Each structure stands twice: as structure tokens, then as C-alpha cells.
Amino acid sequence: MSRAGALRGDGLARGMRIGLFGGSFDPPHAGHLHVARTALRRLGLNQVWWLVSPQNPLKTSPSGDFQRRFNAVRTLATQPGMHITDIESRLGTTRTIDLLTHLKTRHPGVHFVWLMGADNLAGIHRWAHWPQIFRSVPVAVIARPQDAVRARLSRAATQFATSRIRESEAAALPLQSAPAWTYLTERLHSHSSTALRARH
Known part of the structure; x- marks a missing residue:
């Protein structure tokens, strides 16, 4: 998919299952790749879109050069079904809810699922309009070792406890009406971007 492909909807057909990984x-x-690969396989997704953000709105320090980060993701995520896009930059937003609203309006027949690591579930209550994210599309949380307990006890997990589906039924998540979410456990990678930057 080209950079503009996600914005235009190139190659999307009704009924497709698309994971959104921002x-x-x-x-x-490798931890990011673990999330994407696990979701692709366990949720029966047709594609995983890596949404490279121009800037993390929760961090005061600027993110590194966008082109460098975009190219690095493209080098890492090479297996079939992985697509890298700068749709947030093209839409002029860093808010997840704005992106979801755009995609759902433009592609009403596509089943979108928001993907994130357990660390994001633990802190998603700091995101803009975070309950609307859960009410907009199904959400899949992929376990990471250092955040598992904190994520399960998080504000989001508590507020949407009745919307959680069993891990054994995760393959049906993309077809569920929101709010619906699941917590996937798999072989874990403890890598983090912060740790990797500290080594260089």
C-alpha cells in the first residue's frame, strides 16, 4: 500500500478485517512486531496498518525525524499483510478518535480493530476521548511482561470489564459491535523503544 493508499482506501473490500496499530x-x-504478528494471526486479520504518528501527543519531547521512523518501520514490518502508512500526517491529526471517525465514515463495510500493547491499556485513560475509542471499534490488547498486572487493573479495563470477550473467542473480535475488547497472551518480548534508544 502506498503512503496515500490508506487515505484513499486502495484495495479495501467490504468485509475485510484491518488491524490499526498506532x-x-x-x-x-521486536516488541512492536510481536504485537502486530500476534494480532494478524490470532484475530484472523487481512492486514495490519502501522500508523506512524508525526508526534506522540502525551510526550513533551518531540518524536524523532518522521521520515527516519517511517523508513525504520518499513524495514522491520516486511511480512505479507503488514502495511505502513502516514495517514495521521495526511489527516493533520494525532488523536486516535479523529482517525477512527474518518476511517469508519469512509469505509463503513470494513471491520477495523484497534491494536495496542498492554502498556497502552494501562495509560489509555490519558488519551483524548478515550472511552469513545472503545465505543468506536473493537480493541485487542497484546500482553507485554512489565505491564500485564497494571493493564488488567487499569481504569479502562475496569470501566469496560463487561465488554471483554474471552481470549479463546478472539478470532471473532473484528466482527463484534463496539464496545468489545480482548486481552491476548503469547510469547513475550521485553524490548522497548526507550531501552533501545538508551543503548545508542
Whole structure:
């Protein structure tokens, strides 16, 4: 998919299952790839879109050079079904709810699922209009070791406890009406972008 492909909807057909995986990816690492691969396989997705954000709105320090981060994701996520896009930059937003509203309006027949690591579930209550994200599309949370307990006890997990579906039924998540979410556990990677930057 080209950079503009997600914005135009190139190659999308009704009924497709698309995972949306957003982040600054500064830098992208094996933990990110673990999230994307797990979701692709366990949720029966047709594609995972890596949404490279121009800036993390929750961080005061600027994200690294966008082109460098975009190219790094493209180098990492090479397996079939992985697509890298700068749709947030093209839409002029860093707010997840704005992106979801655009995609759902433009592609009403596509089943979108928001993907994130357990660390994001633990802190999603700081995102703009975060309950609307859960009410907009199904959400899949992929376990990471250092955040598992904190994520399960998070404000979001508590508020939407009755909307959680069993991990054994995760393959049906993309077809569920929001709010619906699941917590996937798999072999874990403890890599983090912060740790990787500290080594260089």
C-alpha cells in the first residue's frame, strides 16, 4: 500500500478485517512486531496498518525525524499483510478518535480493530476521548511482561470489564459491535523503544 493508499482506501473490500496499530515507533522494535504478528494471526486479520504518528501527543519531547521512523518501520514490518502508512500526517491529526471517525465514515463495510500493547491499556485513560475509542471499534490488547498486572487493573479495563470477550473467542473480535475488547497472551518480548534508544 502506498503512503496515500490508506487515505484513499486502495484495495479495501467490504468485509475485510484491518488491524490499526498506532505509535511514534521511535524506534520500532521486536516488541512492536510481536504485537502486530500476534494480532494478524490470532484475530484472523487481512492486514495490519502501522500508523506512524508525526508526534506522540502525551510526550513533551518531540518524536524523532518522521521520515527516519517511517523508513525504520518499513524495514522491520516486511511480512505479507503488514502495511505502513502516514495517514495521521495526511489527516493533520494525532488523536486516535479523529482517525477512527474518518476511517469508519469512509469505509463503513470494513471491520477495523484497534491494536495496542498492554502498556497502552494501562495509560489509555490519558488519551483524548478515550472511552469513545472503545465505543468506536473493537480493541485487542497484546500482553507485554512489565505491564500485564497494571493493564488488567487499569481504569479502562475496569470501566469496560463487561465488554471483554474471552481470549479463546478472539478470532471473532473484528466482527463484534463496539464496545468489545480482548486481552491476548503469547510469547513475550521485553524490548522497548526507550531501552533501545538508551543503548545508542
